[in-house]
Amino acid sequence: MNEIIVTREQREAKLEGMGCKRKRVEDIRFTQGKGNYVDDVKLPGMLHGDFVRSPYPHARIKSIDKDKALKVPGVLAVLTAEDLKGVNLAWMPTLAGDVQMVLADGKVLFQNQEVAFVVATDRYAADDGINAVEVEYEALPVLVDPFHSMDADAPILREDIKDKKDGAHGPRKHPNHIFEWTVGDKDLTDAAFAKAEVTIKELISYHRTHPSPLETCQCVCSFDKVKGELTIWGTFQAPHVIRTVVALIAKIPEHKIHVIAPDIGGGFGNKVGAYPGYICAAVASIVTGKPVKWVEDRIENLTSTSFARDYHMTTEIAATKEGKVTGLRVHVLADHGAFDACADPSKWPAGFFNIVTGSYDFPTAHLAVDGVYTNKAPGGVAYRCSFRVTEAAYCIERGMDILAQKLGMDPAELRLKNFIKAEQFPYHSALGWEYDSGDYHTAMRKMMETVDYAGLRREQAERRAAFKRGETREIMGLGVSFFTEIVGAGPSKNCDILGIAMFDSCEIRLHPTGAGIARMGTKSQGQGHETTWAQIIATELGIPADDIMVEEGNTDTAPYGLGTYGSRSTPVAGAAIAMAARKVKAKAQMIAAYLLEVHEDDLEWDIDGFRVKGLPERFKSMKDICWAAYNSPPPGLEPGLEAVSYYDPPNMTYPFGAYLCVMDIDVDTGVYKVRRFYALDDCGTRINPMIIEGQVHGGLTEAFAIAMGQEIRYDNDGNVVTGSFMDFFIPTAVETPHWETDFTVTPSPHHPIGAKGVGESPNVGGVPAFSNAVNDAFSFLGSTHIQMPHDFWRNWQAAKRLGAIA
Ligand code: PCD
Ligand SMILES: [Cu+]
CATH class of the missing domain: 3.30.365.10 (Aldehyde oxidase/xanthine dehydrogenase, molybdopterin binding domain)
Structure with a gap:
């Protein structure tokens, strides 16, 4: 029993649970320059890759000559679409059911599109290599105004699908048309307008913009030839999805791919998708047998990523x-x-x-x-x-x-x-x-x-x-x-990414001394998950938030989750945390009942432990219960105190x-x-x-x-x-x-x-x-x-x- 008398308020305050303006725990490392970002990953023998990009928004590529570039000191390889075709990676699937060129295949379709990937011993040599690659373009008519995209005489952009009548979301009306999506009751709506007393009509445009996080998109890929394993450190808002995508398109078994999203300097949606840089760095690592780093500069980020x-x-x-x-x-x-x-x-x-x-x-x-x-x-x-x-x-x-x-x-x-x-x-x-x-x-x-x-x-x-x-x-x-x-x-009934239902997950493991770890399918990019997720557990389980470590972003240790975007972490993963905590709590209650020699139903929860109803001095704190879970579990009950929840939200x-x-x-x-x-x-x-x-x-x-x-x-x-x-x-x-x-x-x-x-x-x-x-x-x-x-x-x-x- 605890000798120091503490009030309920003090016990509750000590938890720093939900509703508390708890200071962000991650800021200790961020404010001292101790964050660990992708660019901080420096591996022995690491090479650097960078892109030759198209100055033209629409052009045919007549030839790419890499000879001069390969003679630049430090340049080891120049990848083009032809090289990627050998491994079936010249194109990649997009999240929207389309395909996208990884490197320009015959033509370019937007300014600064990726044309070739130069791999060198350092970033400067890569840059010299880029300048030495000779690309011959033949300019094509450019389509900028979307209101003219479906004109009869509009230039056809996607020659790869120009004859496809159906896209990923149904019929297409024109070679430059992607989909038509309709919702609602047209007849009823038309009728409402026909008899309306007042109507308005306006073209309201929301212009093109860009998330431009402080840290650009980047990765380090390292392929271990002996083990046949690929490790990718990257700025990923959804690390598990990236692992699945890589497994599917690179045909590497999923368990042999390790995706690690370390600290991220802002995502804002920019780091959800898969970019050519990831594929090229991975291929370059497989080809050279060395780790390869790819880091975008600001102009590349603004002009070519989402x-x-x-x-x-x-x-x-x-x-x-x-x-x-x-x-x-x-x-x-x-x-x-x-x-x-x-x-x-x-x-x-x-x-x-x-x-x-x-x-x-x-x-x-x-x-x-x-x-x-x-x-x-x-x-x-x-x-x-x-x-x-x-x-x-x-x-x-x-x-x-x-x-x-x-x-x-x-x-x-x-x-x-x-x-x-x-x-x-x-x-x-x-x-x-x-x-x-x-x-x-x-x-x-x-x-x-x-x-x-x-x-x-x-x-x-x-x-x-x-x-x-x-x-x-x-x-x-x-x-x-x-x-x-x-x-x-979202609810699996209507939300999936590449067929994977959009649940999210949390695994909580409490240690003998009453501290613990929570592992998540989400990935903070600055939102403060390490702080807030521990607060939910603190309130649910009566363990001080400071005693809970929150871990995200490593696909080897985290339960599968769909990641952080669309403000989904609190609604989905936040719920998974509470559900996992409640599973842990149910087992804790059985242990407490055993320790207090009463029936489980005779116990009531009180801030940080269980109390026998009507006998307030008979109490077991979560700390006591954690110890007992490893020291003297009730007969017939497994030792340990942990649980995982995969939460599929109802709405x-x-x-x-x-x-x-x-x-x-x-x-x-x-x-x-x-x-x-x-x-x-x-x-x-x-x-x-x-x-x-x-x-x-x-x-x-x-x-x-x-x-x-x-x-x-x-x-x-x-x-x-x-x-x-x-x-x-x-x-x-x-x-x-x-x-x-x-x-x-x-x-x-x-x-x-x-x-x-x-x-x-x-x-x-x-x-x-x-x-x-x-x-x-x-x-x-x-x-x-x-x-x-x-x-x-x-x-x-x-x-x-x-x-x-x-
Ligand atoms: N009720 C409540 C809610 C919430 N919260 C908190 O807050 C935050 C947030 O949340 P949410 O809303 O749930 O969200 P998430 O999912 O987590 O995240 C996401 C988001 O997030 C935001 N924010 C931020 N911040 C920072 N710092 N950074 C970043 O990057 C960012 N990003 C952005 C974005 S864009 Mo998208 O991606 O576009 O879709 S989406 C997004 C976290 O921490 C949490 O916990 C609390 O507290 N409470
Ligand atoms: Cu949006």
Whole structure:
């Protein structure tokens, strides 16, 4: 028995369990420069590989001459598609059911596409080798504008599949067409529009952007010829999936592949897919018998690995004069670039874009998405937006504002009028989702009260009058955004990647002294899993979070899991942790009953151990129980205390939030100032409020970047004009506004601890808040929709177009 008397509060505080602002344990190594990233992997005899890339966006390759390159000191090999054909690796499958060239096979389809892989003793020699490879190109007509991709005279990009009538998602209408995906009831929706009192229609585009994590994509591959084993250290958000993909395409038995994702410097979706660099480094290691490292530079990262968005959404809403929405019709033209390498669950060619009815009770809706090829980099990753949810949220949140403007109604009022009501959950949306829970009115009203929404509108009216009187050159905008996220992919009934159900896993093993380890199928890229996962276990098992080590990213030791993206870790793996902990706890209860010589049912859980009901002094702590599990297990019971859970979620979780942005724009310069930004998030049960706040700050900063300037832009000839940080907007502390955060708590009814994801929410809700603020500012000058990104130049142009500048 413990001699020191401690209060229940002290015992609970010692655990640092759920709800505690526990400091991030990983930061001890990160802040001291002791992180271990892929580039820190340095093996004896390690070689370096780098790519020859195409300056042309569309060209035939007439010849590749490697002779001069092979004479460069230090250069050991130059791989081309012809070499890869020998091992059947010139092309690789994509996550979206398409195939992608690993190295240019006969032609190139986007600028900076990988053409040859030079392997050398160091990075400098590799670079010299790249310059010495002679490639003869014959330029072909370039297709940049997706709206012309299906023209009769459009250049055919994918000659490999030009005669294929069917793609991975059904029939194709044109050689440059990838798929058409439709959801909802077309007839009912058309009928709603036919009898609508008010309708709006607008082309709302969400431009192409890029996750651009601090650390680029990279790997080290080391093939052991004697054992026939391949070890890959890489920046992988989903290490197990990478191992399975390598096993399938390289025909190496899966148990002889070791995938290790060490510390990762940000992922944001960029590190979900498989890239040519991984394949080439692996082949180069097999060929040379030496470890081979491949590290992207910034320009390569921005121009060739997965972009995000590039959705052109023709949006129509039908409503009554009073502002009740009666129908939603959306057509999306999705620009997928040269290959369909979208990272979405297999059955979802446009991700979860069918969440586009948002937070509103639409009686009927219809959605059609056409995916097309263009001469741009492939990809289409989430970038903090869980599978096209940010595109959907932007579409509906802009649409609702445009409708409010047409009706002469306040945008917040219009939303309140159409929200799904708290008593309607679980709610079946017109496009097929079952929203698990929500309380939108409460969140919206809390936002409106906190910021004094009515007061802000009054101020805006006064400022507009002053502008018209010529007393000020500043216009004021209020950007309202109310988003519903859908995270936690996902239930095996509808979510898989390459046929593998999207469950996730946790294995907990407690040691004799009462400490333990948790191994996970997820992989943190900065989210703080080592901190938060231990907090769940602390609360569930009464063991201090500090006594639990969380391990992720090594496929040899971790249970199979689908990885970290789409804010799925908390909804899926977070549930697996609780379930594994509960299995451990059930066994602990049997041991405690034996030690206390009572029946299991006579015990009750009390913070950090079991107590005999009615006899509070008869108590066994988890520490006592751990020791007994190895020292004196009950007769007939196996020693040890561990469990594993593979959790297949019954549904997604639906976080939501109410955001408001207050912005002032100087019409003469286009310069904007974000005066205030308020973000209320509801992610159900909160594990670590400090980490949540950090996640929200990060996501809002990215949303700010995207809405206000960040873009991957191509010129008419297919050249990337924003391929470096000289032109690609990354906000620093100077530009970034101050973030005010707030919350409500609506637990998920099906999640064992009630938690929903949060990492992506601020980006999903943030972008429409900024864009609506800009659009709201200009609306009184007669504008309905101004395209993102809203940089100074575009704001100035808008002001000029609207006659605000003489
Ligand atoms: N309720 C709750 C929720 C949550 N949480 C926390 O928070 C975090 C997050 O979570 P989530 O939401 O679940 O998510 P995850 O899965 O984990 O992650 C993912 C995400 O995450 C975010 N965030 C971040 N951060 C950092 N630092 N880094 C990074 O990279 C990143 N990324 C991004 C992204 S993009 Mo995608 O991939 O696009 O799809 S997706 C994503 C973690 O830690 C957790 O635990 C808490 O606490 N509570
Ligand atoms: Cu997305």
